[in-house]
Amino acid sequence: MHPALSVIIFTTFSGMGYGLFIWLCGNILNGTAPDNMSIVGGTILSILLVGTGLLSSTLHLGHPERAWRAFSQWRSSWLSREGVMSILTFVPMVFICGQTYIDMGFQKLIEPMAIAGIIGSVLTIFTTSMIYASLKSIPAWHNIWVVIGYQIYALSSGGVAYIMFSDWQQYLYVILLLIVALALKIITWISIDKHRGKYKREDALGLPDFGKAKPFEPAHSQKNYLQREMGYDLDPQRRTLMRWIALGFGFIFPALLLYIGLPITPVITLICLIGMMAERWLFFAEAEHVVRLYYDRESV
Amino acid sequence: MTCLPDKTDKKLGLLIDLNICVGCHACAVNCKEWNTGGITGPMEDIKPYGDDPSGVWYNRIHSYEFKKEKEADRTVYFPKSCLHCDDAPCVTVCPTGASLKRSEDGIVLVNPDVCIGCKLCSWACPYGAREYDTSAGVMQKCTLCIDKIYDENIPQERRVPACVSTCPAGARHFGDFADPESNVSKRAAEFDGRELFPQMETKPVNKYLPPRKREKHEDRRLTPKVSTVKDALLKWAKLDFTG
Numbered sequence: 001m002h003p004a005l006s007v008i009i010f011t012t013f014s015g016m017g018y019g020l021f022i023w024l025c026g027n028i029l030n031g032t033a034p035d036n037m038s039i040v041g042g043t044i045l046s047i048l049l050v051g052t053g054l055l056s057s058t059l060h061l062g063h064p065e066r067a068w069r070a071f072s073q074w075r076s077s078w079l080s081r082e083g084v085m086s087i088l089t090f091v092p093m094v095f096i097c098g099q100t101y102i103d104m105g106f107q108k109l110i111e112p113m114a115i116a117g118i119i120g121s122v123l124t125i126f127t128t129s130m131i132y133a134s135l136k137s138i139p140a141w142h143n144i145w146v147v148i149g150y151q152i153y154a155l156s157s158g159g160v161a162y163i164m165f166s167d168w169q170q171y172l173y174v175i176l177l178l179i180v181a182l183a184l185k186i187i188t189w190i191s192i193d194k195h196r197g198k199y200k201r202e203d204a205l206g207l208p209d210f211g212k213a214k215p216f217e218p219a220h221s222q223k224n225y226l227q228r229e230m231g232y233d234l235d236p237q238r239r240t241l242m243r244w245i246a247l248g249f250g251f252i253f254p255a256l257l258l259y260i261g262l263p264i265t266p267v268i269t270l271i272c273l274i275g276m277m278a279e280r281w282l283f284f285a286e287a288e289h290v291v292r293l294y295y296d297r298e299s300v
Numbered sequence: 301m302t303c304l305p306d307k308t309d310k311k312l313g314l315l316i317d318l319n320i321c322v323g324c325h326a327c328a329v330n331c332k333e334w335n336t337g338g339i340t341g342p343m344e345d346i347k348p349y350g351d352d353p354s355g356v357w358y359n360r361i362h363s364y365e366f367k368k369e370k371e372a373d374r375t376v377y378f379p380k381s382c383l384h385c386d387d388a389p390c391v392t393v394c395p396t397g398a399s400l401k402r403s404e405d406g407i408v409l410v411n412p413d414v415c416i417g418c419k420l421c422s423w424a425c426p427y428g429a430r431e432y433d434t435s436a437g438v439m440q441k442c443t444l445c446i447d448k449i450y451d452e453n454i455p456q457e458r459r460v461p462a463c464v465s466t467c468p469a470g471a472r473h474f475g476d477f478a479d480p481e482s483n484v485s486k487r488a489a490e491f492d493g494r495e496l497f498p499q500m501e502t503k504p505v506n507k508y509l510p511p512r513k514r515e516k517h518e519d520r521r522l523t524p525k526v527s528t529v530k531d532a533l534l535k536w537a538k539l540d541f542t543g
Contacts, residue, residue, distance in 0.1 A: 001423070062417020062437025069414060070395035073302045079420055080395035136389065136500055137426040199499060201364075204426070205378065206494035206508055207318075211368025216375055217323070219360040222352050226428040229419065290500070291428035294362055294380065 001138065002232045003284035010057035011128060012276040015150065017049030018121035019158015021093060025114035036100050038165040043097035045161065054086055078134050082127035089120030125154050139198055139300065140287040145188040153276060156181040160254050160272040164265040175255045182251035185279065192286065197299040204293035230289035242282050250275025302394045304387065308406035311478040312444055313384050313505035314464065315488055319512045320471035323363050323377030327463035327472060331359045334462035339447045340440060344433045356431045358442035359463055376511055382429035382442035383496060383504030384408050390421035390430060406505055407446055412438045426500040477505050
């Protein structure tokens with residue numbers, strides 16, 4: 001799949017934003033929340049990250065002005081559910097931010113809102129992952145690793161961002177989570193590499209009993225939309241490089257820097273975000289669509 | 301609404317005979333001709349006469365060479381357009397309701413006034429049936445010439461999709477697959493009508509008739525038998541002209 005920057009920013013930024021918010025809410029419920037100004041700062045960053053992500057996703061649209069229509073089909077569409085959940089989750093985000101900044105007399109509601117915040121964030125990340133995992137036509141996405149991965153990477157990258165506001169409290173848990181996320185990413189890559197080639201061109205043509213099929217004359221002289229959108233060719237060398245950038249920036253460097261305890265948490269967060277963007281770039285670039293069977297792939 | 305109907309009254313679709321198709325592209329050309337002036341037109345054409353033309357086509361004609369041991373190679377021309385699936389994944393993923401499957405005849409359509417151009421439907425389709433119109437910012441697809449097949453100003457016998465009416469070889473048939481007595485259902489049953497990519501579980505309505513199994517005499521091209529004069533004379537004597 002063509003790795004479009006707008007969609008990469010959408011899932012990485014919003015993932016980090018929801019992850020950070022889950023860490024904040026968890027600590028509010030746990031009674032280990034940082035001081036009020038840090039809660040305010042943390043929720044504002046969550047809102048900014050999620051907002052940037054959602055705005056970026058509308059840049060991907062042919063008609064951004066009609067984006068509001070996407071809230072209507074939640075009964076069948078994971079994309080629509082994602083839209084609805086993301087808007088609902090803004091409620092606890094804005095409430096916790098506002099109530100903590102200026103006590104409006106709703107302090108009692110902070111804890112229920114923190115619970116709502118965690119549920120909303122987890123569900124929003126889940127719906128985002130299901131947009132991809134529900135597509136049978138893209139085998140690299142149509143598996144459980146995508147669903148688990150989106151949650152874990154959101155929590156690990158959000159955890160790194162949380163260090164900025166929590167005065168290094170619980171940084172060991174964040175390191176642990178980064179190691180889990182690293183392992184998960186490697187398992188995911190092993191899994192998708194092993195499952196390549198499941199579908200054959202002859203299956204796509206409905207003619208599995210006529211021998212081996214090879215394209216003869218191309219259906220059209222120039223690349224069409226399908227090939228531009230779904231025919232991304234990932235150079236093996238670039239794949240290796242991007243995989244190392246994803247692992248290094250996304251998980252290894254942040255874990256090491258946190259372990260050393262360098263007081264440059266914004267830089268560590270930025271490194272982690274760059275790593276997650278590389279990870280998400282690969283998520284698209286490595287995913288092969290079965291429509292390629294009609295074109296240049298014998299198997300996908 | 302992007303939930304699929306439980307059942308459609310009719311299942312209008314195409315039966316494409318791969319044994320007959322000669323790969324002339326006339327169906328694709330007439331499709332574009334009709335639809336660029338039809339309700340979903342104009343169909344995008346970018347630099348149509350330049351070095352790098354691109355644009356939307358609802359129907360594209362692929363071709364493949366099949367190699368099988370102990371058989372002569374075959375060339376199969378393979379027209380591909382929307383299959384109007386019963387379990388159309390392109391419809392359920394649509395967040396806006398622009399994608400829909402009609403309960404009366406099963407035709408899958410895009411409402412261009414509601415489409416936000418998120419392209420997710422084209423990702424969900426395993427067949428590459430949907431193409432994005434970059435100028436209009438909306439998704440496009442085969443309508444089964446809905447503005448032709450229901451037009452009462454056209455004589456009844458011509459109310460078939462443009463690709464069907466133009467096919468010079470008679471490789472394309474249009475009809476109702478829900479009716480077991482229809483022309484397409486009967487032909488599909490008789491000649492081993494196939495679904496494309498059954499592993500995707502989309503239950504396509506359109507069916508493809510595979511190339512027919514080879515008759516004996518065709519195999520001779522691969523392993524020509526040298527018959528002796530005696531054999532030939534014996535055959536003539538028996539008036540047996542097979543093989």
